[in-house]
Each structure stands twice: as structure tokens, then as C-alpha cells.
Amino acid sequence: MISTTKNRLVIYYLLILFSLAANAQELENGLIGHWPLDGNGDDVSVNSYNGIAYNTTAVIDRNGNSNSALSFDQNGYVALGKVLNIGYEDFSFSAWFRVDPYNTETGMFAILSKSHYGPEPQYAIGIHNNKLRTRFIYNSGIDIIGDKVIDDNEWHSFIVTINRNGNIEMYLDGILDTSASIADSPDFNVTNNFSLSIGQYEYKSYRFEGDLDEIRVYKRVLSGEEIALLSETEFTEEIKCENLITGADESVGIGADNPGGYGLAVDGGIYTDEVKVMNVDSWPDYVFSESYNLMELEALSYYIRERGHLPGVPSAREVFSGGISLTQMDKTNLKKVEELS
The missing domain is CATH 2.60.120.200 (Jelly Rolls)
Incomplete structure (x- = not known):
């Protein structure tokens, strides 16, 4: 507590x-x-x-x-x-x-x-x-x-x-x-x-x-x-935190009452100069490994015709319903670029 x-x-x-x-x-x-x-x-x-x-x-x-x-x-x-x-x-x-x-x-x-x-x-x-x-x-x-x-x-x-x-x-x-x-x-x-x-x-x-x-x-x-x-006083007319919501699990929401398991959830945009993500568990440089199994172009073409998106990339329906992880999407985009190299 x-x-x-x-x-x-x-x-x-x-x-x-x-x-x-x-x-x-x-x-x-x-x-x-x-x-x-x-x-x-x-x-x-x-x-x-x-x-x-x-x-x-x-x-x-x-x-x-x-x-x-x-x-x-x-x-x-x-x-x-x-x-x-x-x-x-x-x-x-x-x-x-x-x-x-x-x-x-x-x-x-x-x-x-x-x-x-x-x-x-x-x-x-x-x-x-x-x-x-x-x-x-x-x-x-x-x-x-x-x-x-x-x-x-x-x-x-x-x-x-x-x-x-x-x-x-x-x-x-x-x-x-x-x-x-x-x-x-x-x-x-x-x-x-x-x-x-x-x-x-x-x-x-x-x-x-x-x-x-x-x-x-x-x-x-x-x-x-x-x-x-x-x-050195508080300006109460402007500094307001009515939309700050804290959960019992130490999560915080700003305008969002259900952080959904994340440490911080914001209902609205975030304006900042830089975002840095730590503790990334893998990175797609493994694509250049000799043991990497690259999908053949014919199989790739068939996959796209059948499903309407690249393998390993979430579909539009999945994004609309569940959002996307920026870290995962950065890794996926880099993987696709490296597969084409």
C-alpha cells in the first residue's frame, strides 16, 4: 500500500x-x-x-x-x-x-x-x-x-x-x-x-x-x-487533475478509467519530443542468419491473395479492434524491409 x-x-x-x-x-x-x-x-x-x-x-x-x-x-x-x-x-x-x-x-x-x-x-x-x-x-x-x-x-x-x-x-x-x-x-x-x-x-x-x-x-x-x-503557490484555476485516475494495481489513467493492464493510459493525444522504449526482447537482425527460412515469392503471393495482408503483419480488422503495439510494429516493419534486402 x-x-x-x-x-x-x-x-x-x-x-x-x-x-x-x-x-x-x-x-x-x-x-x-x-x-x-x-x-x-x-x-x-x-x-x-x-x-x-x-x-x-x-x-x-x-x-x-x-x-x-x-x-x-x-x-x-x-x-x-x-x-x-x-x-x-x-x-x-x-x-x-x-x-x-x-x-x-x-x-x-x-x-x-x-x-x-x-x-x-x-x-x-x-x-x-x-x-x-x-x-x-x-x-x-x-x-x-x-x-x-x-x-x-x-x-x-x-x-x-x-x-x-x-x-x-x-x-x-x-x-x-x-x-x-x-x-x-x-x-x-x-x-x-x-x-x-x-x-x-x-x-x-x-x-x-x-x-x-x-x-x-x-x-x-x-x-x-x-x-x-x-x-510558490498552487494555481488552482488551471492546474487541474480531475481526469487523473489511479488503480489498485498502481496503474494510471488520464481521462481513461480502464488502463487495460498498462502502467499509463491516456484518452487523447500525447505531445512530446521523443519516446524511448526499453527492454526490447528481440530485434529482426536474425533475418540475415543463414538458418533463417525466407518465404518463397510464390508462397508469399498466395498468402497475400488469400488473406489480404503480409504474413506477420496484423490485418486491418485486428488493428481496428485491438490497436497495435508500436514496439512490435517497428520490429515487424524492419523485418519486412530486411527480408527484401
Whole structure:
């Protein structure tokens, strides 16, 4: 029973893994800034917007890896220079954070900011009184604060998507927290001469207190699957296994409730790059052996007239009723080619 359960779980997670792997490849699409904060302010995206970390400390990240996140206090920040004007584009932010539980300050703690006081076009994401906050300033602009209070000293994922023809949406740990319409923003150029910073606004204000990790900026709106991947949560709207059927004999069917003695049965097509068959018990090179009894042409002609197919090859009726074994058919086809050689 333990072996059966284990095998089912392995196959189940492999199916999910294959689904997620395809989506993971898309996480590089439109990525214009990526700061892992592995003890420094380096940008590992193609743009290499490398920053300088001031008064920060390398700490253990959410996965227990040493020197793989940065800790900030009232003096710490990462200076990135005058980069990443969004212009007229859609965009998304992603970050992991943990707020210092001993901090007694209130107000805004900036995570990523190209912002300053005043009416100029600008953007920033951060934490405001233990809630998510996003500032997207254009004309009158918008400044939204989340609903959920975060005060547990745990790592959390913060993702913001900005659709210039639709909404700003803020996600906490992969779940939508708050949204607001910005449908009037498509023609507004979000460009300024401010410096981009991690952990503060320009001119050393609104500094973050706590730990930050894995900050990303995309020049597009992230999909639900991508938000789930970046938040390390399950995207239940798309990753479904209602048609996964497991048998007591450890067989698995996808859309097929009777695997028919095989380890895996699929109702529908299978799309893959390669199939490799192991444990083949014989191969028709024996046709070239001097002891092989090759059918005479006259006998072969008579067999075909009587039965309507080559000897050793299944008839159309047999194929329609029972299917074919690809391994056996490959062997049979090769045998017929070698018999003609």
C-alpha cells in the first residue's frame, strides 16, 4: 500500500511539474529587472541594472539559504541609478518581504521606488502600516492600500500587475488583495528623472525595515499561472487533475478509467519530443542468419491473395479492434524491409 501511494504521488507531482515547467520558461519573457539580493544589489536580467547596497546585511532567505536575502533598517537601501522609466507600458512587480516585528514606526516602508514628493509621474511599491501599498502617479494618479494586515514575522510574496487599460491588482501570497481601475492611464507617460531604489524613496525617505528578496520588474502583466509560480503557490484555476485516475494495481489513467493492464493510459493525444522504449526482447537482425527460412515469392503471393495482408503483419480488422503495439510494429516493419534486402 505504501508503494502504491508513493507511486501515485510521484506521477501526480510529475504531471503538475510538467505543467509548471512550461510556464516557468515564460518568467524570463518581458523581465527588465531582477535583483535576487544575494548579499548584493546585482541585477541578473539582461539589462544589468546593478545597484550598490548601503548599510544592509546578508541574511538567510525564505528557503533557508545563507546570504541569499538582504536585511534593511532605517539606514539601509540599494541605489540603482536613474533607470527603469515605464513610459506607456503595462508592467508588473514581484518581491518577497518580511517586516521587522520589532519596528515601532508607522507609515510607508518602500520596497521598490522610483518616486519622490510631488506630482511628477512616478511609481512605488511597499508596506504601509502592515498592509500592501502601490503608488502609480500620473495626472491625479492612484495610491492604493491593501486590506490584509501583515504582522506575523513571516516571509510573504507581494506582486503588483498594472494594466494600463484596466486595473492595478495587488496580490499577497498569490491571492488578490486589492484592485483599482486605471483605465484612464494608457496615454500617460510614466517617466521621471528620479533614481530607482530598493528599500527607500529618493532622498532617503520611507526606508524599509525588515528583509527583502527576489525583486523583479516586468514590462507586461503577469498571468495567473506566473503569479502562482512566483508566489510558490498552487494555481488552482488551471492546474487541474480531475481526469487523473489511479488503480489498485498502481496503474494510471488520464481521462481513461480502464488502463487495460498498462502502467499509463491516456484518452487523447500525447505531445512530446521523443519516446524511448526499453527492454526490447528481440530485434529482426536474425533475418540475415543463414538458418533463417525466407518465404518463397510464390508462397508469399498466395498468402497475400488469400488473406489480404503480409504474413506477420496484423490485418486491418485486428488493428481496428485491438490497436497495435508500436514496439512490435517497428520490429515487424524492419523485418519486412530486411527480408527484401
